[in-house]
Amino acid sequence: MLVVEDEALVRMMLLSVLDDVGFKVMEAAHADEALHILAAVPDVRVVVTDVEMPRGSINGFELARRVRNDRQDIGVVIASEHVAPATSKLPEGAYFVEKPVRPERLLEFIRALLS
Secondary structure (H helix, E strand, O other), X not given: OEEEOOOHHHHHHHHXXXXXXXXXXXXXXXXXXXXXXXXXXXXXXXXXXXXXXXXXXXOHHHHHHHHHHHOOOOEEEEEEOOOOOOHHHOOOOEEEEEOOOOHHHHHHHHHHHHO
16 A cells, blocks of 8 residues: 655554554655655555645646556545545546545545455
8 A cells, every 4th residue: 555645744644544454555755756656566556645745746636547547456545635526537446535534434445445
């Protein structure tokens, strides 16, 4: 699993939640770093990404589109504190969760992607 979040405290919270339930989790501070990790680590099954990340060349929506175009075997959870996009705007195999992220909601989406 890969968590992509620019805010260190939020990233640490997400890592802790996922680690506590037994997931092997990697982290990236922006989308460019995430793409590098995804190219190097073939067994990532889920990406959890923020939308707005000032560093990096693309946002979380574009990252989700690239991930799903390149690797249909990877599910994506997109998190943002802004209004949820229409389901038709999300890439197939992606879920949207509002921030602040409730751990039980995040885990529900991840388990759905892994089943």
